[in-house]
Structures are given as structure tokens and as C-alpha cells.
Amino acid sequence: MEINFDLATFTHLAACVLGVVSGIVLLYQGIKSNPVNLPLAFGQIILAVAIWVSFLVVSELLVHWPFLFRTGSFFGLLFVPLPFLYVRFYTEKRTWRWYDFLHFIPALVFLVDFWPIFTLSNQEKLALILKDIANENQFAQMRESRFFPPGFHQSFRTILFSVYWLLEIRLVFRWIKAKPNLGFEERIWKNWMFVYLAFQMAIWLPFYLTFIWIDPALTYHMVYTAGAAWLVVSSFLLLLYPSLVYGQANNRGHHKAPKQKPTELEQGAELLKLQEVKTAIEIAMEKDALFLKPGYTINDFSRDIGIPVYQISKCISHFEGISFIDFINRKRVGYCAQKLEAGEWRNLKIEALALECGFNNRNSFTNAFKKFKGISPSEFIVKHR
Secondary structure, three states: OOOOOOOOHHHHHHHHHHHHHHHHHHHHHHHHHHHHHHHOOOOHHHHHHHHHHHHHHHHOOHHHOHOOOOOHHHHHHHHOHHHHHHHHHHHHOOOOOOOHHHHHHHHHHHHHHHHHHOOOOHHHHHHHHHHOOOHHHHHOOOOOOOOOOOOHHHHHHHHHHHHHHHHHHHHHHHHHHHHOOHHHHHHHHHHHHHHHHHHHHHHHHHHHHHHOOOHHHHHHHHHHHHHHHHHHHHHHHHHHHHHHHHOOHHOHHHHHHHHOOOOHHHHHHHHHHHHHHHHHHHHHHHHHOOOHHOOOOOOHHHHHOOOOOOHHHHHHHOOOOOHHHHHHHHHHHHHHHHHOOOOOOOOOHHHHHHHHHOOHHHHHHHHHHHHHHOOHHHHHHHOOO
């Protein structure tokens, strides 16, 4: 079996490549400075892999890649909650929390259900592929399921995806309602979201149309073609609008309109928001003594409290006039000074004091102590004996 390189074939192969590339770019920037984009990054990569597997099925080239048998549906279930998580992260300005991973339970159930299939040899998988690959509708029914009837997984995945889509619509309109005066980057994201939601609808809608007039055999082509089209369109949109990749705080765009002086009301609202962030920072930092963790970074702190890095940095800079590193080191030095004044750590050596306070070594501890107390740790100990 050979690939017929027509326009449709080229489009789907290009979609897979663009999806992986755009996903990697989003992943890199998400880890670096814009974590709300991480679900979108994973979604681009996983959808690209799922489209690749679907392409192998339609072209009947799966016989040359039998180890990928039934992985397309698994990647599809992994993809289903990611657009919702992306919208939620952006509109709520937060990152991952433990309960977000509950959304991947359906994918885990599928993995358990088809585990005996995944552990078959390539020869055994090839025999199963050859039974149904000529009939795409029959192939999509996944009759090898141990726990569910034929066709269940395909129907369940599509229905679940459409439910998540409705939840995304709710989040987006609630966000728009809460922001009557959208900024430049926010308007870009709103328009991007309308395109994003439209392509998602194009993925799940054909399933429901089969109950009216669409031939079920055509549905498979429509779904994976819509997914491929999204990967191509989204990759170009991300290139045209860098703020979607870098985030509002890191926008490298060419929007250089002169800044207008904020009104007193805007200044008051911004200050109130910063005060709320400051309170959250202080509570989290003191309650769990996070500053005592060695090597603790602003990205770690952002992940732990669910507040974007740029908001934490802006808040500390506004109220304290220092960087996050100085902020955390000042707390470490203050904590150490309290212990020494109470007579608890006076017998510890400088190296031990440094480790107890979260510093990596004696030099960084000594330099920080001098910076915030004006004297060395040794002089401080002598002074408070």
C-alpha cells in the first residue's frame, strides 16, 4: 500500500507537522513564562498524533504501523478535556491543580479496557487490523472492548467532547461579561476563542448529524479533516498573533499605541487586585513556610498557589520594591534571626544554619544575611548571646 500524494494527503501530513511544532513552541513558552497555555500545548501535540493515526487508518497504511492499533482513540480521549482546561486556566488565571487530572479518568478507563490489545504482538494486531480496516465505520466501532458494547467509545468520546464544549462556551461568555472593556490582547484572545470553538464544534457536530442525514461512513472523514484543518489554521494564527503564545504580560507584538494615563478608578481597581494577590502570597508563604524549600523559584510558587508568575512579580515589585529572590531570601534571613534571638540555633554552624533556612550554601546565606541585617551571621550570633 502506497500513499497517494493528493491535496488532502498533503494537508493532513502538514497538519500533523504543524501541530507538533506549534505544540512544542507553546509548551516551551508555557513552561518558561505562560503556564495557562500548557493545556493548549499538550492539546496541539496530542491532536496531531491522533490525526496521524487516523490518517494511517483511512489510507490503510496502519498495516505498516500495527503497534499504533487503537492508540488513536486513546489520544482522542486525552485531547477531549484539554481545550476546556485551556479556557479555564486563561479565564480564571490559574494553572494546574490536582483535581484537574480527574478529567483524564475516561482515558485511563479506555487504557484499562484495551490493555490486552495494547500488549498483543505486532502480528496479532495486524490480524485484527486486516479484519476491519477496509470498512472505516466498522473499524471505528472498536469491537475489541472488554467492558463496553461496539461503538460505545466513539459515541461516548463525542458526547463528552460536546459537553466540554458547552462548558467552554459558559466560561468564555462569563469572562466576557466580567470584562466590559477588553484590552487589545484580550480582544485578540476573544476572537481566537470564537475560531477555536467553531473548529471544535466541527469535530463533534457530524456525530449528531448522522441521526438526521449524514452517512455514518462519512463522519470519520469529516471529524479528522476538521481536526487537521484546526491544526493548520491555529498554527498560522499563533504565528500572526504572538500574544497568544507569550501571554499579555510578555507580548512582543507591535502594538505600540501611546499609553493613556489610567483613571483613578482603574488605579484603585488595580491596587485592590494587587492587594488581594499580596494577601494570598503572604498567607501561602507563611502558612506552609515555602521559603524554607531549597532552590524554590517563582515558577514553583506560582504553581503552588495558582497565581501567574507575572502577577506575583508585579505585586512584590509594587509593594516591596524587590525581586522574588530578594523577597524569599529576606524571609529566610528573618526566620533565622528569630530562631537565633530565641536561642534555638545558636549552637549550629553557619553551614547548618544556611541549610535550615533554605539556602543552598554558606556563601549565599552569608551574603543575604549581610544584605538584610547589615552584619554577618557570626556577628549576629555574638551580639545576641
